[in-house]
Amino acid sequence: MSETYTASITAPVNIATLKYWGKRDTNLNLPTNSSISVTLDQSDLKTTTSAMTCSSFTKDRLWLNGEEDLQLSESKRLTQVLANLRLKRKEKEAKDASLTKISDWFIHIVSINNFPTAAGLASSAAGFAALVACVAKLLQLDDDMTELSKIARQGSGSACRSLFGGFVAWEMGEHSDGTDSKAVEVAPLEHWPQMKACILVACADKKDVSSTSGMQLTVKTSDLFQKRITEVVPERFEQMKKSILDKDFELFAELTMKDSNSFHATCLDSYPPIFYMNDTSKKVVRLVHKINAFYGKTIVAYTFDAGPNAVLYYLEENEDKLMTFIYAMFKNLNGWENKYNGDELNKFI
Numbered sequence: 541m542s543e544t545y546t547a548s549i550t551a552p553v554n555i556a557t558l559k560y561w562g563k564r565d566t567n568l569n570l571p572t573n574s575s576i577s578v579t580l581d582q583s584d585l586k587t588t589t590s591a592m593t594c595s596s597f598t599k600d601r602l603w604l605n606g607e608e609d610l611q612l613s614e615s616k617r618l619t620q621v622l623a624n625l626r627l628k629r630k631e632k633e634a635k636d637a638s639l640t641k642i643s644d645w646f647i648h649i650v651s652i653n654n655f656p657t658a659a660g661l662a663s664s665a666a667g668f669a670a671l672v673a674c675v676a677k678l679l680q681l682d683d684d685m686t687e688l689s690k691i692a693r694q695g696s697g698s699a700c701r702s703l704f705g706g707f708v709a710w711e712m713g714e715h716s717d718g719t720d721s722k723a724v725e726v727a728p729l730e731h732w733p734q735m736k737a738c739i740l741v742a743c744a745d746k747k748d749v750s751s752t753s754g755m756q757l758t759v760k761t762s763d764l765f766q767k768r769i770t771e772v773v774p775e776r777f778e779q780m781k782k783s784i785l786d787k788d789f790e791l792f793a794e795l796t797m798k799d800s801n802s803f804h805a806t807c808l809d810s811y812p813p814i815f816y817m818n819d820t821s822k823k824v825v826r827l828v829h830k831i832n833a834f835y836g837k838t839i840v841a842y843t844f845d846a847g848p849n850a851v852l853y854y855l856e857e858n859e860d861k862l863m864t865f866i867y868a869m870f871k872n873l874n875g876w877e878n879k880y881n882g883d884e885l886n887k888f889i
């Protein structure tokens with residue numbers, strides 16, 4: 541029987557609090573601004589990926605959510621990512637003659653998301669992060685996560701941030717070859733374990749405008765965009781990192797909401813305009829501002845990616861205060877009437 545190697549890994553979704561939107565190099569996925577995200581707990585939304593390599597395999601194959609992707613060889617991003625990982629293995633084999641030359645073998649990959657794919661829930665981020673981490677493990681590479689993040693970035697920009705848990709920055713870098721465009725940890729999850737995220741799925745359908753094409757339309761046509769990347773985001777990047785290190789929730793929340801609004805404003809300022817938020821999303825925005833006004837301080841922040849679904853960030857101590865309102869707004873959750881004063885809430889919303 542042929543010799544085989546296997547590896548398995550899970551990668552969680554990350555939700556940006558300072559958004560990546562725009563590329564300065566579409567080949568290498570080099571962004572026009574740095575970004576920050578929070579990687580959700582492994583037990584929530586995640587991709588699980590397993591890989592196997594064997595000298596008798598005759599081609600690379602990939603199964604996504606149970607179905608084989610027959611276009612694998614035509615996917616530039618996938619082939620580029622696999623080629624980069626194999627190159628690293630080749631370099632290792634060149635230095636150590638005792639290693640089996642598995643860099644020449646084909647790989648079979650099976651990947652499963654436990655949440656809707658391409659619905660603006662960062663499926664490509666978790667997907668490419670899991671693929672890179674899994675194949676790196678399969679090929680027994682010694683590179684650290686920051687080094688691997690440069691490869692994951694080429695699969696999907698936001699994927700580079702999913703290689704780390706907790707609070708993560710993707711530094712845009714300056715070089716044209718992408719060697720300094722990488723993900724780094726701002727703080728591990730344990731630094732601020734009270735931080736919680738709640739996802740309100742307004743619609744799980746596939747989005748109309750993919751992030752990749754949407755952001756390039758914005759780069760080409762939006763006037764607001766220039767101000768965003770040259771002035772707004774660079775300042776926010778430093779402020780947000782500090783708010784995380786200082787565990788300053790009110791500042792973190794304000795920056796998060798403002799950045800979501802700024803990103804969606806540039807989408808609307810694109811021509812023709814791109815709409816990712818829907819009426820339910822707007823209701824959530826209004827509700828969050830009302831909740832914060834009601835309590836006299838910012839206890840919750842919203843952020844929206846390239847889709848209508850809201851991600852709310854809050855501290856664990858405020859979960860009950862927040863959920864009181866969420867349950868009242870989306871009355872289809874069992875038992876809310878018994879637990880909370882529905883009349884008062886209805887007046888409020």
Ligand code: 2P0
Binds near residue numbers: 558569575665699752
């Ligand atoms: C982000 N998004 O920072 C932003 C916010 C969506 C809105 O990264 O073309 O799927 O694969 O690099 O990473 C979505 O874009 O785009 C994204 P590609 P990607 O999370």
